[in-house]
Amino acid sequence: MSDTLDIALxxxxxxxxxxxxxxxxxxxxxxxxxxxxxxxxPMYAGGFHGWAQLxxxxxxxxxxxxxVPAGADRRIFQLAPAVALLPYLLVLIxxxxxxxxxxxxxxxxxxxxxxxxxxxxxxxxxxxxWASANKFSLLGGLRTAAQLLAYELPMLLxxxxxxxxAGTLSLPGILxxxxxxxxxxxxxxxxxxxxxGLAELQRPxxxxxxADSEIIxxxxxxxxxxxxxxxLLAEYAGIVVLCALTSVLFLGGWHGPFGLDGLGWLWxxxxxxxLAFGVIxxxxxxxxxxxxxxxxxxxxxxxxLALAQIALTGVVKVVIS
Amino acid sequence: xTLAATAAGHGFLSPTGVExxxxxxxxATLGAAVVTVTTRQLVHAALWLVVTLGGVAVEYLLLTAExxxxxxxxxxxxxxxVLLLFGLMLTKAPIGRSPDADSGNRxxxxxxxxxxxxxxxxVVVDAFRATWIDLDGAVQGSTQSxxxxxxxxxxxxxEALSVLLLAALVGAIVLSRRAGEGKAPVAGLRNxxxxxxxxxxxxxxx
Numbered sequence: 001m002s003d004t005l006d007i008a009l010x011x012x013x014x015x016x017x018x019x020x021x022x023x024x025x026x027x028x029x030x031x032x033x034x035x036x037x038x039x040x041x042p043m044y045a046g047g048f049h050g051w052a053q054l055x056x057x058x059x060x061x062x063x064x065x066x067x068v069p070a071g072a073d074r075r076i077f078q079l080a081p082a083v084a085l086l087p088y089l090l091v092l093i094x095x096x097x098x099x100x101x102x103x104x105x106x107x108x109x110x111x112x113x114x115x116x117x118x119x120x121x122x123x124x125x126x127x128x129x130w131a132s133a134n135k136f137s138l139l140g141g142l143r144t145a146a147q148l149l150a151y152e153l154p155m156l157l158x159x160x161x162x163x164x165x166a167g168t169l170s171l172p173g174i175l176x177x178x179x180x181x182x183x184x185x186x187x188x189x190x191x192x193x194x195x196x197g198l199a200e201l202q203r204p205x206x207x208x209x210x211a212d213s214e215i216i217x218x219x220x221x222x223x224x225x226x227x228x229x230x231x232l233l234a235e236y237a238g239i240v241v242l243c244a245l246t247s248v249l250f251l252g253g254w255h256g257p258f259g260l261d262g263l264g265w266l267w268x269x270x271x272x273x274x275l276a277f278g279v280i281x282x283x284x285x286x287x288x289x290x291x292x293x294x295x296x297x298x299x300x301x302x303x304x305l306a307l308a309q310i311a312l313t314g315v316v317k318v319v320i321s
Numbered sequence: 322x323t324l325a326a327t328a329a330g331h332g333f334l335s336p337t338g339v340e341x342x343x344x345x346x347x348x349a350t351l352g353a354a355v356v357t358v359t360t361r362q363l364v365h366a367a368l369w370l371v372v373t374l375g376g377v378a379v380e381y382l383l384l385t386a387e388x389x390x391x392x393x394x395x396x397x398x399x400x401x402x403v404l405l406l407f408g409l410m411l412t413k414a415p416i417g418r419s420p421d422a423d424s425g426n427r428x429x430x431x432x433x434x435x436x437x438x439x440x441x442x443x444v445v446v447d448a449f450r451a452t453w454i455d456l457d458g459a460v461q462g463s464t465q466s467x468x469x470x471x472x473x474x475x476x477x478x479x480e481a482l483s484v485l486l487l488a489a490l491v492g493a494i495v496l497s498r499r500a501g502e503g504k505a506p507v508a509g510l511r512n513x514x515x516x517x518x519x520x521x522x523x524x525x526x527x
Binding site: 071072073076107108109112113115116117119120122123126127129130131133138141142145146148149152156168169 | 364365368371387388391392394395398399400402403404406407409410411414416417463464
């Protein structure tokens, strides 16, 4: 019975994280963007610095009418937001935040699980883009697919490099094997992974699929109300997942610098938060890449870099063993 | 290889929960596969293919082949189906039925499918007959054991496959080179690229 209780508690914790963290990131994005642009951001809702703005937004979204365009493929149109959001919930189960089994579920092939399920989330955007019966949506869907095809490979290669270094595919196992000098050793792979992840999430500067000045809002153009909110939530959940994964794979997760491992899960949260801040910062700072520049970056820069990282990992691994 | 325990103490008439789940998922997968090839809506077919491939992945999981299951999702659902959808959206993906989405090869395809399924089922049944996977023992399809098996016993097929993939890659590059660059493509290839045949003169233009 205690096993069942244990699993239930773990799943509950993951679910709470899934509900809370994306909102925290969203609110941070409001405030950070505002301050970087010399304004205040939302200040009214909730009283203190507008902390309840996203709750208010949620209420607003829930009140809006849920419209399905007449020409749309009804069922797929309605299913798409769930397909986009749920994979991130599943991925969170496998990400360890602390030592001694502080993870939803230890998965033997953890890296593959995480990347595979994240790839499924993109199907949601594709379904939305196709089913909307709108040319802008279709263009957005096309760009999403092209982007995913280009960036899945460097992401996988960079993750494979860490797996080679650790000799395991399990995420807690990788953290067990971590040493501080892995950070400089795997830094190229880390940058490739993070960049490719940004592209997979369609975050600026890789937000071609939702480029509002060209194709309105890409695959999500026709969505209203809660379904639209679910797509936005998927983006924020994606940021949480990507930052947590990068910190686990490349920055040592719950290991602190200078042997200060005592704080445990706080280190994971801190690293994730700093990376998430970087994601927001990039959005405010960089202009959007053109579609061909984006493809060129993936195929001519990121993939060779990831391959070089794998070669370096292999060489060092052979030398030290 | 001790992939599976012997059948002692197992019977077909007292199935365990996992066996029942395996059967149910199998039926659902088969149903999705049949819908994939019979639906007249092109994109729906691709999405049913996702369900089918996902079902196969669940079957792998139930057989404790965790690594294979996630690779299945990563490669097939995450990449192959996305490529399919990309191709469909680029070319022709109408919402609703496409009456022309039918080839004349229906019966030939059916025969080939039945023959392939028959051969596969026969081979698997003949090879494993009454071996049982011990679900309570150590995981037998883990990454470690899969890797060890692959690179100890199956290195040659593995390498041969990689050469095959390389050949396919080179072929794809050769096919996709445009006529203006370098040498002109072989005359026989030119027909391949003519996606739309020259329009036949309409009645009023004659």
